[in-house]
Amino acid sequence: MAEPASTNPAHAHFESFLQAQLCQDVLSSFQGLCEALGLEPGGGLPQYHKIKAQLNYWSAKSLWAKLDKRAGQPVYQQGRACPNTKCLVVGAGPCGLRAAVELALLGARVVLVEKRTKFSRHNVLHLWPFTIHDLRALGAKKFYGRFCTGTLDHISIRQLQLLLLKVVLLLGVEIHWGVTFTGLQPPPKKGSGWRAQLQPSAPAQLANYEFDVLISAAGGKFVPEGFTVREMRGKLAIGITVNFVNGRTVEETQVPEISGVARIYNQSFFQSLLKATGIDLENIVYYKDDTHYFVMTAKKQCLLRLGVLRQDWPEIDRLLGSANVVPEALQRFVRAAADFATHGKLGKLEFARDAHGRPDISAFDFTSMMRAESAARVQEKHGARLLLGLVGDCLVEPFWPLGTGVARGFLAAFDAAWMVKRWAEGAGPLEVLAERESLYQLLSQTSPENMHRNVAQYGLDPATRYPTLNLRAVTPNQVRDLYDVVAKEPVRRNSDKTDAGKLAAGSAGTQEELLRWCQEQTVGYPGVHVTDLSSSWADGRALCALVHRLRPRLLEPSDLQGLGALEATAWALKMAEHELGITPVVSAKAVVAGSDPLGLIAYLSHFHSTFKNVPHNPGGLEGPASQGFPGSSSAVLFLGKLQRTLQRTRAQENGEDTGGKKPRLEVEAKSPSTEEPPAPESGVPPTPPSQPQEAGAGDLCALCGEQLYILERLCADGRFFHRNCFRCRTCEATLRPGDYGQHPGDGYFYCFQHLPQPGHKEDGPDPGPKSQDLPTPDENSMPSGPSTVIPQEGTSPVPNPRQPTRRLIRLSSPERQRLSSLKLTPDPDLEPPPKPPRSCSALARQALEGSFVGWGIPVRSPQGTCFAQMHSPRVGGTGISERGMPGNGKGGHGAQDMSTPPFSCCGHEGGAGTESSLQ
Numbered sequence: 019m020a021e022p023a024s025t026n027p028a029h030a031h032f033e034s035f036l037q038a039q040l041c042q043d044v045l046s047s048f049q050g051l052c053e054a055l056g057l058e059p060g061g062g063l064p065q066y067h068k069i070k071a072q073l074n075y076w077s078a079k080s081l082w083a084k085l086d087k088r089a090g091q092p093v094y095q096q097g098r099a100c101p102n103t104k105c106l107v108v109g110a111g112p113c114g115l116r117a118a119v120e121l122a123l124l125g126a127r128v129v130l131v132e133k134r135t136k137f138s139r140h141n142v143l144h145l146w147p148f149t150i151h152d153l154r155a156l157g158a159k160k161f162y163g164r165f166c167t168g169t170l171d172h173i174s175i176r177q178l179q180l181l182l183l184k185v186v187l188l189l190g191v192e193i194h195w196g197v198t199f200t201g202l203q204p205p206p207k208k209g210s211g212w213r214a215q216l217q218p219s220a221p222a223q224l225a226n227y228e229f230d231v232l233i234s235a236a237g238g239k240f241v242p243e244g245f246t247v248r249e250m251r252g253k254l255a256i257g258i259t260v261n262f263v264n265g266r267t268v269e270e271t272q273v274p275e276i277s278g279v280a281r282i283y284n285q286s287f288f289q290s291l292l293k294a295t296g297i298d299l300e301n302i303v304y305y306k307d308d309t310h311y312f313v314m315t316a317k318k319q320c321l322l323r324l325g326v327l328r329q330d331w332p333e334i335d336r337l338l339g340s341a342n343v344v345p346e347a348l349q350r351f352v353r354a355a356a357d358f359a360t361h362g363k364l365g366k367l368e369f370a371r372d373a374h375g376r377p378d379i380s381a382f383d384f385t386s387m388m389r390a391e392s393a394a395r396v397q398e399k400h401g402a403r404l405l406l407g408l409v410g411d412c413l414v415e416p417f418w419p420l421g422t423g424v425a426r427g428f429l430a431a432f433d434a435a436w437m438v439k440r441w442a443e444g445a446g447p448l449e450v451l452a453e454r455e456s457l458y459q460l461l462s463q464t465s466p467e468n469m470h471r472n473v474a475q476y477g478l479d480p481a482t483r484y485p486t487l488n489l490r491a492v493t494p495n496q497v498r499d500l501y502d503v504v505a506k507e508p509v510r511r512n513s514d515k516t517d518a519g520k521l522a523a524g525s526a527g528t529q530e531e532l533l534r535w536c537q538e539q540t541v542g543y544p545g546v547h548v549t550d551l552s553s554s555w556a557d558g559r560a561l562c563a564l565v566h567r568l569r570p571r572l573l574e575p576s577d578l579q580g581l582g583a584l585e586a587t588a589w590a591l592k593m594a595e596h597e598l599g600i601t602p603v604v605s606a607k608a609v610v611a612g613s614d615p616l617g618l619i620a621y622l623s624h625f626h627s628t629f630k631n632v633p634h635n636p637g638g639l640e641g642p643a644s645q646g647f648p649g650s651s652s653a654v655l656f657l658g659k660l661q662r663t664l665q666r667t668r669a670q671e672n673g674e675d676t677g678g679k680k681p682r683l684e685v686e687a688k689s690p691s692t693e694e695p696p697a698p699e700s701g702v703p704p705t706p707p708s709q710p711q712e713a714g715a716g717d718l719c720a721l722c723g724e725q726l727y728i729l730e731r732l733c734a735d736g737r738f739f740h741r742n743c744f745r746c747r748t749c750e751a752t753l754r755p756g757d758y759g760q761h762p763g764d765g766y767f768y769c770f771q772h773l774p775q776p777g778h779k780e781d782g783p784d785p786g787p788k789s790q791d792l793p794t795p796d797e798n799s800m801p802s803g804p805s806t807v808i809p810q811e812g813t814s815p816v817p818n819p820r821q822p823t824r825r826l827i828r829l830s831s832p833e834r835q836r837l838s839s840l841k842l843t844p845d846p847d848l849e850p851p852p853k854p855p856r857s858c859s860a861l862a863r864q865a866l867e868g869s870f871v872g873w874g875i876p877v878r879s880p881q882g883t884c885f886a887q888m889h890s891p892r893v894g895g896t897g898i899s900e901r902g903m904p905g906n907g908k909g910g911h912g913a914q915d916m917s918t919p920p921f922s923c924c925g926h927e928g929g930a931g932t933e934s935s936l937q
């Protein structure tokens with residue numbers, strides 16, 4: 019029996035809200051709902067509970083049941099996990115909205131800014147099973163009845179945004195439209211917080227909003243300053259997307275989708291297409307949602323031949339720039355391709371319109387993909403810390419044919435929200451960053467196959483999603499460069515105590531506070547009596563005590579007696595760098611000589627700012643008093659550990675037998691460096707990139723020659739560098755403590771991965787660009803020089819540490835070969851895909867089971883011999899694979915054929931393929 023129509027106006031608003039299909043309608047119906055209920059939108063979780071309490075009729079209750087189930091997961095602690103956390107989310111794309119949902123469920127205050135004013139992107143996204151489950155659990159079906167009906171595993175971007183927008187509004191997220199985030203406003207003084215610079219100028223409430231977490235989900239075009247972005251280039255690949263109006267007629271409904279068909283699997287289709295239309299494609303996909311959406315990879319020569327491109331420019335931007343694309347020819351091109359692929363059954367193919375009212379067609383280059391080097395950072399100024407995280411395309415641009423975009427985008431959103439939870443729990447900045455980077459390492463390897471099978475259990479906790487989770491894969495000492503204590507005030511060397519006071523105030527509160535903290539940490543250690551921030555540290559004992567207090571288990575028990583001040587200080591600096599992630603901004607010699615007072619204060623400030631929130635535990639950070647209780651015998655033991663380790667190391671260096679027991683620290687630091695500048699060896703060219711300067715003696719970075727403020731310093735090999743200048747000579751990745759080495763031959767620094775081995779053929783004074791490492795010039799796309807730094811527009815060629823840096827990654831020969839053999843490249847970061855099956859039959863089984871889904875079956879068979887039957891076309895005539903091959907409910911093998919990863923199978927690959935190539 020039909021329910022009687024409700025007379026409650028709130029019910030009507032709520033129903034409109036559920037059904038709204040335009041962003042403006044969602045917002046206005048929600049506003050109407052809030053007004054009817056006497057609520058102010060953006061009120062956080064309490065607002066959700068109030069709405070729920072007042073709307074308890076059947077239609078609403080089924081939605082509340084879903085949202086309550088999610089919100090009731092223990093990880094959210096009933097919305098009290100982050101009660102004092104204030105977040106700003108930039109970008110209302112699918113990933114920004116998804117992150118906002120999680121932050122709201124944690125009980126954080128969430129404000130979101132989006133520069134657009136409507137959702138207009140029709141393009142259709144492939145969904146992994148977990149994303150489908152996740153969205154269903156958030157009530158997707160209530161908001162969008164057609165959501166993933168049957169075996170459909172995709173949704174248009176705007177529909178996805180719409181349904182997530184509804185969720186975030188209900189959860190009390192405050193949203194500002196038409197507002198662009200342009201940068202951060204650091205706190206002007208102690209006691210104030212971080213704010214956003216916005217355009218156009220925002221209302222006072224938003225302009226004055228102080229937040230401690232910034233999540234950037236602003237898409238691939240915007241990465242906040244401070245983050246470094248890598249660019250990965252492959253062989254030229256021109257993608258074309260087009261959306262046609264979906265009139266939802268019976269005929270249109272009956273046209274089968276094309277989950278994806280690639281040339282290598284269906285040559286006859288592409289040959290017929292070429293013959294009939296002159297169109298030469300590598301692959302094509304057709305999805306149906308609000309629109310008929312086609313995406314294809316076109317060959318450049320055919321675009322030139324058909325007059326779509328006017329001229330063949332070597333620069334991709336110019337090649338695909340609006341001045342070089344003929345719109346009418348492009349329209350003819352896509353119409354013909356779509357018509358051919360669907361046997362003309364879609365009728366007249368009227369173009370859907372984009373945000374500007376133009377036909378929704380886009381030709382784009384996916385030769386290049388961006389990836390942030392780190393997923394998070396912490397900035398601190400005047401004692402106010404800001405946690406910054408990236409999610410979505412802002413973090414990693416997806417390689418679209420792999421269909422990874424939104425799935426990995428959601429994973430990153432979860433991981434970022436988990437990071438915020440850890441932050442709110444009081445975990446130290448380096449710990450939080452290290453965990454986040456550990457998770458980030460996993461992201462690009464994820465596929466539906468190598469994640470937990472039970473998608474229903476997926477939650478915020480990474481352990482529910484990643485089976486091979488190691489939150490300590492990256493250690494705190496490796497992320498210290500992501501923790502940025504902002505010192506805007508120029509701090510000059512050789513300046514007076516006033517400057518020292520400013521420095522201390524900028525990083526660790528007042529000098530008095532710093533001194534008090536140091537005294538607390540070192541109290542009870544025999545022979546250690548800290549009374550100041552200079553001479554008390556000259557004998558090295560106080561520094562060793564401080565390090566030991568924070569990491570009691572670093573050294574073997576022994577006796578300190580007889581250890582020199584310089585050695586002890588050098589050891590403390592080295593241990594702090596490797597074990598605690600404290601950047602050595604001062605040299606041992608300067609500490610002992612007292613010649614760099616500001617450097618010492620800055621250095622101690624790093625300890626303070628990193629560990630000040632750790633409750634004072636006389637047993638040290640690592641555990642109970644038994645591990646090293648200052649003031650007790652264990653403190654004496656500690657001081658002894660140091661000497662014994664040094665003695666053993668010296669003995670080893672002298673070739674003496676140490677009884678087979680290798681001191682632990684020896685691995686990390688072979689000899690205690692006293693930070694003396696090394697004397698240039700004869701026959702060795704000048705130590706690059708500049709002559710060593712005595713640590714502590716200069717204000718300039720040894721690499722870029724620019725002003726180097728103390729808090730930006732990194733000391734290595736007796737020279738000072740900007741942290742962001744200190745990069746691997748080969749790959750240019752920022753070098754992290756404990757993860758770099760200096761090559762004795764050329765004197766350059768390298769990450770461990772690229773540190774040349776002794777005797778390596780490239781060993782030599784100055785290898786310079788190595789031709790074998792340089793990409794082969796290749797169809798407009800491969801860089802032709804050595805690893806290149808591409809400065810952002812308007813910046814100098816020297817990377818600005820505060821600006822995102824775009825860098826080309828120089829590919830090794832095998833990588834290059836691999837890429838050039840592909841039209842569609844695998845995942846941009848070149849991490850190995852899941853190990854493919856070793857036999858044809860295993861492959862066939864897995865493919866049919868959908869266990870190599872995503873977009874890429876890691877096999878290749880140009881002749882189609884190996885998979886001829888399994889991959890044979892099912893749709894008559896065109897030979898295009900229909901979605902849903904037998905037994906494959908996950909999108910059909912066609913969806914997997916879009917990429918041509920560098921694998922072959924059972925030697926059927928026509929020469930190149932061998933069994934071993936499956937490794």
Ligand SMILES: NC(=O)C1=CN([C@@H]2O[C@H](COP(=O)(O)OP(=O)(O)OC[C@H]3O[C@@H](n4cnc5c(N)ncnc54)[C@H](OP(=O)(O)O)[C@@H]3O)[C@@H](O)[C@H]2O)C=CC1
Pocket residue numbers: 108109110111112113114131132133134141142143175197198199200235236237238239240409410411412416422423424427
């Ligand atoms: N064409 C396609 O097929 C596209 C597909 N996607 C898919 O969507 C997935 C999720 O993308 P997601 O990471 O959420 O990013 P999105 O690009 O979807 O969303 C980012 C949003 O933030 C806006 N924005 C950008 N800069 C700012 C700023 N400074 N201040 C405020 N707002 C800003 C963007 O506007 P604007 O766009 O105007 O810059 C955009 O609306 C991707 O993985 C990909 O799969 C994403 C983009 C395009």
